[in-house]
Amino acid sequence: xxxxxxxxxxxxxxxxxxxxxxxxxxxxxxxxxxxxxxxxxxxxxxxxxxxxxxxxxxxxxxxxxxxxxxxxxxxxxxxxxxxxxxxxxxxxxxxxxxxxxxxxxxxxxxxxxxxxxxxxxxxxxxxxxxxxxxxxxxxxxxxxxxxxxxxxxxxxxxxxxxxxxxxxxxxxxxxxxxxxxxxxxxxxxxxxxxxxxxxxxxxxxxxxxxxxxxxxxxxxxxxxxxxxxxxxxxxxxxxxxxxxxxxxxxxxxxxxxxxxxxxxxxxxxxxxxxxxxxxxxxxxxxxxxxxxxxxxxxxxxxxxxxxxxxxxxxxxxxxxxxxxxxxxxxxxxxxxxxxxxxxxxxxxxxxxxxxxxxxxxxxxxxxxxxxxxxxxxxxxxxxxxxxxxxxxxxxxxxxxxxxxxx
Amino acid sequence: xxxxxxxxxxxxxxxxxxxxxxxxxxxxxxxxxxxxxxxxxxxxxxxxxxxxxxxxxxxxxxxxxxxxxxxxxxxxxxxxxxxxxxxxxxxxxxxxxxxxxxxxxxxxxxxxxxxxxxxxxxxxxxxxxxxxxxxxxxxxxxxxxxxxxxxxxxxxxxxxxxxxxxxxxxxxxxxxxxxxxxxxxxxxxxxxxxxxxxxxxxxxxxxxxxxxxxxxxxxxxxxxxxxxxxxxxxxxxxxxxxxxxxxxxxxxxxxxxxxxxxxxxxxxxxxxxxxxxxxxxxxxxxxxxxxxxxxxxxxxxxxxxxxxxxxxxxxxxxxxxxxxxxxxxxxxxxxxxxxxxxxxxxxxxxxxxxxxxxxxxxxxxxxxxxxxxxxxxxxxxxxxxxxxxxxxxxxxxxxxxxxxxx
Numbered sequence: 001x002x003x004x005x006x007x008x009x010x011x012x013x014x015x016x017x018x019x020x021x022x023x024x025x026x027x028x029x030x031x032x033x034x035x036x037x038x039x040x041x042x043x044x045x046x047x048x049x050x051x052x053x054x055x056x057x058x059x060x061x062x063x064x065x066x067x068x069x070x071x072x073x074x075x076x077x078x079x080x081x082x083x084x085x086x087x088x089x090x091x092x093x094x095x096x097x098x099x100x101x102x103x104x105x106x107x108x109x110x111x112x113x114x115x116x117x118x119x120x121x122x123x124x125x126x127x128x129x130x131x132x133x134x135x136x137x138x139x140x141x142x143x144x145x146x147x148x149x150x151x152x153x154x155x156x157x158x159x160x161x162x163x164x165x166x167x168x169x170x171x172x173x174x175x176x177x178x179x180x181x182x183x184x185x186x187x188x189x190x191x192x193x194x195x196x197x198x199x200x201x202x203x204x205x206x207x208x209x210x211x212x213x214x215x216x217x218x219x220x221x222x223x224x225x226x227x228x229x230x231x232x233x234x235x236x237x238x239x240x241x242x243x244x245x246x247x248x249x250x251x252x253x254x255x256x257x258x259x260x261x262x263x264x265x266x267x268x269x270x271x272x273x274x275x276x277x278x279x280x281x282x283x284x285x286x287x288x289x290x291x292x293x294x295x296x297x298x299x300x301x302x303x304x305x306x307x308x309x310x311x312x313x314x315x316x317x318x319x320x321x322x323x324x325x326x327x328x329x330x331x332x333x334x335x336x337x338x339x340x341x342x343x344x345x346x347x348x349x350x351x352x353x354x355x356x357x358x359x360x361x362x363x364x365x366x367x368x369x370x371x372x373x374x375x376x377x378x379x380x381x382x383x384x385x386x387x388x389x390x391x392x393x394x395x396x397x398x399x400x401x402x403x404x405x406x
Numbered sequence: 407x408x409x410x411x412x413x414x415x416x417x418x419x420x421x422x423x424x425x426x427x428x429x430x431x432x433x434x435x436x437x438x439x440x441x442x443x444x445x446x447x448x449x450x451x452x453x454x455x456x457x458x459x460x461x462x463x464x465x466x467x468x469x470x471x472x473x474x475x476x477x478x479x480x481x482x483x484x485x486x487x488x489x490x491x492x493x494x495x496x497x498x499x500x501x502x503x504x505x506x507x508x509x510x511x512x513x514x515x516x517x518x519x520x521x522x523x524x525x526x527x528x529x530x531x532x533x534x535x536x537x538x539x540x541x542x543x544x545x546x547x548x549x550x551x552x553x554x555x556x557x558x559x560x561x562x563x564x565x566x567x568x569x570x571x572x573x574x575x576x577x578x579x580x581x582x583x584x585x586x587x588x589x590x591x592x593x594x595x596x597x598x599x600x601x602x603x604x605x606x607x608x609x610x611x612x613x614x615x616x617x618x619x620x621x622x623x624x625x626x627x628x629x630x631x632x633x634x635x636x637x638x639x640x641x642x643x644x645x646x647x648x649x650x651x652x653x654x655x656x657x658x659x660x661x662x663x664x665x666x667x668x669x670x671x672x673x674x675x676x677x678x679x680x681x682x683x684x685x686x687x688x689x690x691x692x693x694x695x696x697x698x699x700x701x702x703x704x705x706x707x708x709x710x711x712x713x714x715x716x717x718x719x720x721x722x723x724x725x726x727x728x729x730x731x732x733x734x735x736x737x738x739x740x741x742x743x744x745x746x747x748x749x750x751x752x753x754x755x756x757x758x759x760x761x762x763x764x765x766x767x768x769x770x771x772x773x774x775x776x777x778x779x780x781x782x783x784x785x786x787x788x789x790x791x792x793x794x795x796x797x798x799x800x801x802x803x804x805x806x807x808x809x810x811x812x
Binding site: 054055056087088091092121122230231309316321322323326327330331335336339353354355356359393394395397398399 | 460462490494497531637715719722727728736737745765
């Protein structure tokens with residue numbers, strides 16, 4: 001099924017949709033029984049860009065990939081789920097390096113060109129026996145239709161795997177961009193939260209790819225919140241192998257903008273899937289803060305609302321408790337004039353000039369019970385704005401996270 | 407029952423334990439059936455100090471009491487629960503002023519000397535018919551044993567009312583300090599969170615009382631976290647009527663320090679009750695961060711841990727998931743050396759130099775299942791430290807807060 005948009009086409013697919021990429025996902029034994037090892041490869045060396053967690057405590061694979069990405073090129077990405085290889089000291093670093101060496105050797109490419117990521121429990125040494133056994137298996141399973149299996153192999157507490165892809169014409173060439181991401185906890189609007197792998201057959205140098213990736217992530221993964229925690233392992237990789245044959249995207253011209261916008265479509269689609277799958281989420285809130293003194297202030301206010309446990313439980317209960325929204329805005333540090341704030345819930349004006357717009361909340365209550373609830377906060381100070389998406393906080397989140405280890 | 411300590415004695419009691427204070431709590435109709443109107447009075451004009459919410463959006467009673475406290479003296483405090491009188495515009499301000507006028511007139515004291523506070527749902531006009539009916543009733547009920555009823559009348563979602571009292575000898579005079587507080591949501595280490603009323607028969611001028619109150623609150627209510635939300639209504643009042651007959655506490659001398667320490671004992675006891683009663687809390691964490699670059703850094707790290715939904719759900723599940731503690735410290739903004747962090751859970755060393763101290767977590771798991779769990783994080787950088795208390799996040803919290811309005 002292909003939905004044609006004006007400029008880009010959303011297609012069913014993932015990391016193997018662009019030309020020249022293969023992928024696979026297998027079970028090797030890090031997890032008890034589910035897929036836990038994913039590999040994505042390009043048939044030729046690709047431009048590579050990445051964004052990593054802002055957490056001061058970074059997992060071993062983050063440290064290793066941060067080094068390797070300096071070259072601006074890569075050809076393979078090996079990911080395990082079920083174990084984060086974080087807070088594992090020098091052994092962890094050595095394990096992460098061995099993962100790149102194993103994959104490089106058996107794929108016949110230099111280990112410098114193999115990136116690595118891990119996700120799962122923190123502080124437990126990676127079961128390298130399982131990984132060593134798994135690498136040849138995942139290489140054997142590599143295929144041009146392997147994107148779905150790979151997406152399934154990077155999940156942890158996710159309810160469903162997340163893939164997206166788009167196509168866009170760039171100067172006569174058809175460029176495809178695909179991606180996969182995992183959720184579902186430790187998701188917060190702060191840098192490249194979560195684990196996300198993007199592939200494209202566009203021809204674009206590393207420097208421009210980095211710029212486009214930062215732009216796309218700032219408008220997608222950096223705008224979502226599940227629980228306000230930022231992981232030690234957050235990583236976004238993007239490989240561009242140039243097989244589409246487009247004119248190189250070397251300038252910030254119209255073709256480059258089109259590519260960047262299309263990349264943003266993929267990351268936004270994936271980011272929204274992560275929120276929808278926020279651990280145990282039953283309802284998604286979309287929040288627009290506008291009229292702020294600055295866009296930073298708008299983001300500050302939005303972040304306070306999107307991470308407020310009281311707002312998130314109200315979203316769970318489907319209650320239009322706008323007082324909690326105002327209380328969060330008020331403590332956010334953003335400049336506010338309490339008597340000049342308006343709030344809409346699902347298109348219903350519930351707060352005018354900082355007080356109840358109407359004693360009747362029944363229309364807002366109906367809106368609050370929809371699967372996706374649109375909230376708008378207008379601070380009426382200037383033109384700063386920020387849009388974000390967040391999940392509710394419900395009993396499932398607690399159940400999923402209270403018994404994670406056991 | 408009186409427990410004698412070296413300097414202070416903890417006694418059973420509350421706001422009516424000091425000489426010359428009366429209190430009452432009645433039902434007037436703001437809530438459906440529970441007590442919802444409390445009054446505390448001093449038989450003579452008292453030194454008065456207060457701390458208020460740092461939220462930019464302040465409830466009407468906060469704005470009114472902020473004006474009145476400027477005089478440094480007060481004689482009565484009227485509090486309703488069930489409605490926060492917040493985000494209620496000019497009508498709210500007029501209602502808060504009318505509360506002080508009604509109480510002043512009927513008590514025969516100037517309304518300037520009546521402080522007011524409200525707690526409950528935000529954004530709904532205060533049902534003044536009920537309050538007008540209730541003021542004469544709560545005045546009729548005033549008595550020297552009324553502290554418990556008053557404490558019961560200020561609660562909202564609390565599981566139990568919170569009172570505490572201590573006695574201390576100051577230069578031959580026996581000084582008593584009593585207090586009451588409410589929880590249980592919107593509790594965060596940020597200024598005078600929650601609603602708390604303190605009374606004492608010490609003779610102390612307003613300026614010194616303010617200093618002592620700030621000191622005591624900084625070490626108690628400013629160190630606790632239930633959910634990271636800061637209310638629009640947070641207020642701490644302290645009245646000191648001088649009836650104990652001690653030499654006036656005018657200097658920062660030993661007697662003043664003794665008084666301040668005793669006041670801190672009352673606020674710490676109340677703050678811990680608030681955490682223990684954190685909405686739906688089943689378990690309390692006490693957290694010491696030490697070895698930080700500064701005390702601000704220690705507080706930053708502690709706040710990230712104490713408000714992390716993942717740490718709080720691990721506390722609920724009784725799981726020694728120290729990776730989540732490190733992840734929260736790492737994203738806190740505090741300076742850290744990832745390879746130099748130690749963590750203890752219930753006296754068990756679980757992290758040494760940033761990695762697992764032992765693969766066997768069974769001792770830590772037992773400690774994590776106690777009603778109170780002591781967590782120590784040592785950053786090994788310098789001597790900054792901070793101690794705080796926090797509640798777990800469990801399914802009850804969600805149930806209590808998802809259906810608050812309905």
